[in-house]
Amino acid sequence: MAVPFLMLNRCFSSSSAMTAAIKNVTIIGxxxxxSGIAQVAAQTGHQVTIVEVNEDALKKAQAGIQTSLQRVxxxxYKDKPADGEKFVKDTLSRLNLSMDLTGSVKNTDIVIEAIVENIDIKHKLFSTIDR
Ligand SMILES: NC(=O)c1ccc[n+]([C@@H]2O[C@H](COP(=O)([O-])OP(=O)(O)OC[C@H]3O[C@@H](n4cnc5c(N)ncnc54)[C@H](O)[C@@H]3O)[C@@H](O)[C@H]2O)c1
Structure with a gap:
């Protein structure tokens, strides 16, 4: 089910060989x-797609990530606010939002499931992804 966050932090470490192998990351939920996984992946230079069930959920995810990035x-960049703004802008430019599950998993390097803790819904999701 959901991949442990520490493992992902290592996986998305900007200096690791994984970064070269994994360019496109699709996160369901x-x-x-x-959102946290998406932020870490985008910060470390990956092209990230978040898949959600509706526009509101996507907007909420994006707004949360933006706020968190501004905090980071x-x-x-305490003494270089312009660099800080660039960091936020560049990171957000790697973030894509989608409600198209099938299209989003087709040409990606890794799919990370982070939907609600409901085994039936997760099974349904994985069978759709497998198809
Ligand atoms: N929050 C934690 O500290 C934590 C820690 C470890 C593991 N987990 C696990 O991670 C998973 C996600 O947890 P969370 O806290 O982020 O939950 P959350 O409720 O904050 O987010 C779940 C998101 O999944 C979306 N979603 C539901 N069905 C979907 C579908 N079919 N396709 C796309 N999006 C869908 C919902 O709209 C919602 O935004 C759960 O399985 C949870 O048990 C959470």
């Missing part, structure tokens, strides 16, 4: 976990 930027 943009709630608390999915304040810390990382």
């Amino acid at each position: 943009g709630g608390l976990m999915g 930027a304040k810390k990382l």
Whole structure:
């Protein structure tokens, strides 16, 4: 089911060989976990697609990530606010939002599931992805 966050942090480490192998990351579910994973992946240079069930959920995920990035930027670029703004803008430019599950998993390097904790819904999702 959901991949442990620490493992993902290692997986998305910007200096690892994984970064070269994994360019496109698709995350199904943009709630608390999915948004956090999406942020880390986009920050480390990956093209990220978040798949959600509706526009509102996508907008909420994007807004949450933007707020969190601004917080990170304040810390990382305390004395260089322009660099901080660029960091936020560049990271957000790698973030794509979609409601098209099938299209989003077709040409991606890794799919990460982060939807609601409901085994039947997860089974249904995985069988759709497999197809
Ligand atoms: N929050 C945590 O601390 C934590 C820790 C470890 C594991 N997990 C697991 O990670 C998963 C996600 O948890 P969360 O806290 O992010 O939940 P959440 O409720 O914040 O987010 C789940 C998101 O999935 C979306 N969603 C539901 N069905 C979907 C579908 N078919 N396709 C696309 N999106 C769909 C919902 O709209 C929602 O935005 C759960 O399985 C949870 O048990 C969570």
